[in-house]
Amino acid sequence: MTRYQILNALLHFLFFFVGAGIGSFLNVVIYRLPRDLSVNEPRRSFCPSCKYQIPWYHNIPIVSWLLLRGRCANCGVSISPRYLGVELFTGLVFYAVLWCFGGDWAEIVIWGPKVVCLWVFMSLLIAGTFIDIEHYLLPAEITRNGTIAGILASLWVPAFQDQDVWWRGGLMAIASAAVGFGGLRIVVELGKLAFGxxxxxxxxxxxxxxxxxxxxxxxxxxxxxxxxxxxxxxxxxxxxxxxxxxxxxxxxxxxxxxxxxxxxxxxxxxxxxxxxxxxxxxxxxxxxxxxxxxxxxxxREAMGLGDVHFMMMIGAFVGWKAVLFTIFAASILGTLISTLTRVTGRAEWGSKLPFGPYLAAGAGLWVFYGPQVVDWYMNKVTGGHDF
Incomplete structure (x- = not known):
């Protein structure tokens, strides 16, 4: 193996570990935001049970949870496997983004901004998903601040909005955010009329x-x-x-x-x-x-206002096409999960899962596969002909 190949492998491992480290921070966000706690104070993570502030050597992503066998080193109370899962999943997602959208390290200036913005986007989706699952809410700190982050990302990388000029990317991000907000709000209002x-x-x-x-x-x-x-x-x-x-x-x-x-x-x-x-x-x-x-x-509502703001954020980051794809994909995923839980006798579990995770999954699918799926579908519909 050449020195370049060794360096390349180390860099890939490094970025996976960076993702796991971000996942560790996301665990702080997931725990503290719904409880109106500051994500900055105290600066160090603490045990939810005894409030013991965890030293750095007990807070190494993935490794510490495994070595301590999922328990607090101070009081011995079990620490939720969710902490390990978020760190591992975030590391894998960061690596997947790098694998799909990265390139030659000599050209990192070209592909680097897109990868960084997608890491931010994925982090917001992951945090929102786990908060929604546990607390049935999507905090404004994620959805509204995420919308601002999405507009800034589209100014930096206008290709997110299928544009090649920064100011057009920003304008399209604002328009796409409006499509995300308005499109899902219409769905909510129709759901209210039908099942209100x-x-x-x-x-x-x-x-x-x-x-x-x-x-x-x-x-x-x-x-x-x-x-x-x-x-x-x-x-x-x-x-x-x-x-x-x-x-x-x-x-x-x-x-x-x-x-x-x-x-x-x-x-x-x-x-x-x-x-x-x-x-x-x-x-x-x-x-x-x-x-x-x-x-x-x-x-009762078909879904909450937090879901509407979540779609606004998704539109700001990845465009109006992604909004349409996400709503469609989330609906399909929701139907599949609902059917699966009924068939397996776990219908109650499926009914308790909020819609936010489905939206996050749909947006994630768009990032990795959405444009290809849309192109494949349009080719099937049109027979490969342009109109």
Whole structure:
């Protein structure tokens, strides 16, 4: 083996390890962002259980988790395999990007910017995916800041937007971000029209309530044994969204009502009796809300606003064609996973998986295979003829 080949192999290993190191940082982002913790303070990673700040020699990507057998060196509590998985997966993705889009090291100035931008893009997709799986949300720090990063990337590498001039790349990135936002928002609104309400009827009246155990967190709606997060009801901030409850009995602060219909909006509560008389309460002033329910109509979404912002970021990075491909690919993947989980008797697991990971997978497929798949499909449709 020549000296050049040895150096080339070492460089490839180095970039895999760089990816694994970025994966270690992404684990910090995945843990801290949804918990409103700073990703900078404390600077060192810490054990989620005992809060012990991990020294560098126990924080070597992949290696440390394996040597410590997935346990904290201080308290011995198990550390989630997700930490190892994110580091390994990010390393592999970084290497795949380098393998597919890199070139001769003497020409790194030519292909280097594209590889760096794709590493940033993939990092955002990975962080968003794992946060969405665990917390069912896509933080604005990833989606909106990612959109800005995508526009800057397209200014630096206008080829992401099929352009060859920097300012055209930037303009197309903004337009593609708008396509991503608007396209998925239309899907959300259509889904709302088709599947926007879920009706539950009870043979015997079930207890229901709205509580706020932590004043810094949104309220929680409890119906029987089910708990519904406030964001699941009113995450899209539509003024028309409402939770409708048919109540034999309802207590609001120091008042008791009988045989009424309660309509819960994002900021107000409306109570209607059988005569049509209506009373309105400001939810900020409601300290007690509980009663019995015989029927509940729950507003629901096809997907959340975070998914819409996620698509905006994807469009800003890789263009409007990628937006269309990603939505289509994500829908196909979602259908396949849903079918597979039903066939294997794990339908409940499949139903709990949010849409964000499917969007990330679709965008990842576009980066590596999308243009080739589109060209193959168009050749099949047109028979290889130009029109």
């Amino acid at each position: 309400r879920k009706r539950l009827k009870f043979a015997q009246a079930e207890a229901w309530s709205v509580t706020q155990p932590d004043e810094n967190e949104p309220p929680i709606v409890t119906v029987g044994e089910d708990k519904i997060e406030w964001v699941d009801l009113f995450g899209m901030q539509r003024p028309t969204d409402r939770l409708v409850v048919t109540c034999p009995v309802l207590r609001v602060n120091d008042q008791t009502f009988s045989d009424i219909i309660a309509e819960l909006y994002v900021e107000t509560l409306k109570i209607k009796d059988s005569t049509g008389k209506e009373e309105t309460f400001d939810l900020e002033k409601v300290t007690l809300l509980e009663g019995k329910a015989t029927e509940v109509m729950i507003p």
